[in-house]
Amino acid sequence: MTTKKLRYYATGILSLAVACVVFVVPFLFIIVNALKDKPEAARLHFTWPTETHLWENLVAVVQARDYMLITAFINSIVLTVVAVTGLVVFGAMVGFVLQRRPSRWSGLINFMVLAGLIMPPAVVPTIWLLQWLGLFKTLSGLILIEIAYSLSFSVLLFRAFIATIPRELDEAAILEGAGPFTLFFRVVLPLLKPVAVTVIVVQSVAIFNDFTNPLYYLPGAKNATVQLTLFNFQSMFNTSYNLLFMNILIITIPPLIMFLFFNRQIVEGMTAGAVKG
Amino acid sequence: MTTQNKKGTRRAFAAAYPSWFYLPAAVIFGILFLFPTFASLFFSLTRWTLFKYSFIGLDNFRQFFSEPFLVWGLINTLIYAVVTSGSKVVLGMLLGILLTSNVMMRGLLRAIVFFPVLVSTIGVGITFTMLMHPTNGLINDVIAVLGVKGPAWLTDPRFALLSVAFVDVWKGVGLATVIYIAGIVSIPAEYYEAAKMDGANALQRFWNVTLPLARPATVTVIILSLIGGLRSFDLIWAMTKGGPGFTTDVVASVIYKQYQAGFYGLSTAGNVVLFVLVAAIVVPLSFFLNRREVEA
Numbered sequence: 181m182t183t184k185k186l187r188y189y190a191t192g193i194l195s196l197a198v199a200c201v202v203f204v205v206p207f208l209f210i211i212v213n214a215l216k217d218k219p220e221a222a223r224l225h226f227t228w229p230t231e232t233h234l235w236e237n238l239v240a241v242v243q244a245r246d247y248m249l250i251t252a253f254i255n256s257i258v259l260t261v262v263a264v265t266g267l268v269v270f271g272a273m274v275g276f277v278l279q280r281r282p283s284r285w286s287g288l289i290n291f292m293v294l295a296g297l298i299m300p301p302a303v304v305p306t307i308w309l310l311q312w313l314g315l316f317k318t319l320s321g322l323i324l325i326e327i328a329y330s331l332s333f334s335v336l337l338f339r340a341f342i343a344t345i346p347r348e349l350d351e352a353a354i355l356e357g358a359g360p361f362t363l364f365f366r367v368v369l370p371l372l373k374p375v376a377v378t379v380i381v382v383q384s385v386a387i388f389n390d391f392t393n394p395l396y397y398l399p400g401a402k403n404a405t406v407q408l409t410l411f412n413f414q415s416m417f418n419t420s421y422n423l424l425f426m427n428i429l430i431i432t433i434p435p436l437i438m439f440l441f442f443n444r445q446i447v448e449g450m451t452a453g454a455v456k457g
Numbered sequence: 458m459t460t461q462n463k464k465g466t467r468r469a470f471a472a473a474y475p476s477w478f479y480l481p482a483a484v485i486f487g488i489l490f491l492f493p494t495f496a497s498l499f500f501s502l503t504r505w506t507l508f509k510y511s512f513i514g515l516d517n518f519r520q521f522f523s524e525p526f527l528v529w530g531l532i533n534t535l536i537y538a539v540v541t542s543g544s545k546v547v548l549g550m551l552l553g554i555l556l557t558s559n560v561m562m563r564g565l566l567r568a569i570v571f572f573p574v575l576v577s578t579i580g581v582g583i584t585f586t587m588l589m590h591p592t593n594g595l596i597n598d599v600i601a602v603l604g605v606k607g608p609a610w611l612t613d614p615r616f617a618l619l620s621v622a623f624v625d626v627w628k629g630v631g632l633a634t635v636i637y638i639a640g641i642v643s644i645p646a647e648y649y650e651a652a653k654m655d656g657a658n659a660l661q662r663f664w665n666v667t668l669p670l671a672r673p674a675t676v677t678v679i680i681l682s683l684i685g686g687l688r689s690f691d692l693i694w695a696m697t698k699g700g701p702g703f704t705t706d707v708v709a710s711v712i713y714k715q716y717q718a719g720f721y722g723l724s725t726a727g728n729v730v731l732f733v734l735v736a737a738i739v740v741p742l743s744f745f746l747n748r749r750e751v752e753a
Contacts (some may be wrong), residue, residue: 192561201570202627206584209595213587224593270485273478281474289479292486298739300688301490302497302728303712304721308507309493328489331482336510350473360475389577391691396716410579421587428580435575443568446575450632451639 210432216423221422237426244413244423245401249430252404255319260387263326268376270327271334272342276364278335279342280350296332303396310397322398326387334379337449341375342368362453378449381442385435406431424435494732501726510722517726526703527727530711534734537622537693538686539709544626545633545682546675552630553637553674554667567638571631578628582695585624586611611697614704621696621705625689633678640674641667676746680739687735708734 205226213221214237216229242249278289305318306325315321345368353367369376391407398405404412410427418423439446486724501517503510521527556567573581583746588595589610610620648670652662690709693699699714706714707729715724 188559188561195555195560195566196562199566203569203573205595206588208750209588210580210584224587224590224595226595226598230652266481266485270482274482277474277478279475281471283476285476285479292491296486296490296683298735299494299732300709300728300735302493302725302732304505304716304725304728305493305496305500306489308500308721309489309496311507324485324489328485331486334479335482354473358473360473360478363473364478379645385575389575391579391695395713397483407577407579410583414579414583414695424583428583432576432580435577436572439568439575443571445707447571449637450574451636 186283187234210291210425210428213421214429216422218420218422219423222419224421233422237422238430240420241413241426241430243405245416248401248404248409249406249427251402252406252409255404256388256406259319259323259326260384261321263330263387264380264383266323266327267330267334268379268443271331272338272369272372272376273332273364274335274340275338276368279339280347292376293332293335295327297336307396317398317400317403319403322394325393325397326390330383330386334383337375337379338372341372345371374445377442378445381438381445382449385438385446497725497728500722501729505722505725506719507721513722517723518730519729520723521726525708527711529703530706530708530727531734533618533639533705534687534707534709534731536685537618537625537689538738540619540622541625541629541686541689542679542682544622546629548626548630549633549637549676549678550671552634553641553671554663555655556634557638557641567635570634573628576628579695581624581628582692585627586696589689591619612701616702617701617705621693624696625686625692628692629682629685634680635672636677636681637674639677640671640677644670646681649732676743677744680743683742684735684739687738688731 203449209226212226212228213224214234215234217231217233217236220229274289278286310321310325313321315324333346349367349371350363353363358367389407390405391411394403394405394408398408410431413424413427417427488715500510501588502512502514504513504516521531552570556563556570560566589597590613591597591607591609594607594610596610600607608616611617644667647668649662652666657665688709689707690713693705693707693710694713697705699710708727712724712727712731
């Protein structure tokens, strides 16, 4: 009994120690260096700052390049909110009809969903197309791109969840005289709340953190998103590591908040989406 | 009367799930994803300035498979994908077993392992570039305590690709772990009890129960991390930009470099190579792995 208990504590403490060294130290490293002044941060040591410069560094990062971080935050939030709204509504509509009424198109649609999950997008032809449509270097263009690239994931999750909603419910609504619009938006969509929350949190984290698509489709200083700004600050602040780490710290906060509130939904969504994909 | 009514109801049911519900998604996906994909097949055969193109046959592809730096991109992509995917399977499974066992502060441990999945890849890349700094970096400081001089992780051509792959695993192993946790939790406890009754030790239980029954999780982790690994760009771009030389260039970074240099046809050819590569590896593999699952 005592050896068993000893082993329990030994493995527990050992795992926690290893996990802290491997996974927590890099985050602490970001935090302590974000609080240092410039010469101290330049040494890249993992030590508590001799003097904390939280407010100073925060102000310096926010003011850099004419308040670029503020612009970037606004752009990223608009991008995330609008794209995720589109993903939820359009994804749920496809998932709904696809699950409820199989037809000769279903096979093709399922194939497209898988293709959208697996295939890397063709970037230069997309840029050419966006230019032709007048959407290149615009936030609306990038919003549509993010919707196009993430629709598959959204459709998969909604279709799987809709399969668990009894059909009798639809039938009752139809016999009451509900049209397709009322049926979907008034009856079905409210029932999709759990899976909608999952899609919302998983996709907002993914789109907020996206770097590659803004890099290709939204270049230019005015159009910065938070990830692009961070990337550009890397060369601009290559002597002010304290500000660079402060920037990393600031843009880690939104995903951290999501994680604290929606840990379960995120894990569920990622595993469910993965297993079905 | 009744038949007419029935017909009417049936029509009402069909009309309740109208095809136009597909429309918004189909328009966005069709125009912004499918159309460029098909267009890329054509433009990969051209020399292209976005305004003018001239047809040059397979020259772009010939160049792709003969220029050493482009060939390196292809080889590195394969190495990167296999190394990251393999490590995520092994580490994800071990962590999954640990985090489904009766371990202290299990919830906290799961959260710690998973959190890096949600953090900005660029932020992680920059942070690890600092941690891997050859003279000031924390990693080499720790190694120096042991009396060994650590290598220049990101600037030594022998280590650079594997160093970036390590960071990729660090960031992504949490996802593999939660997939394994879901897989292991769904294995009925009776199997373990029966194995215990038969006198199987922990290793035998792992080998004969956990490993085969967690197979769907393994398949998922392999497929997902292979897709991610073959397409990966942002971490590499944030850490090394393909350097030193071309030693960490992958197909995705070659596509971006050729695009920046204005070689749009060649860049698009790189894109075609990438999706042929992804499809040629992922589709047969998932078919094979899923079929074996059914037989077993």
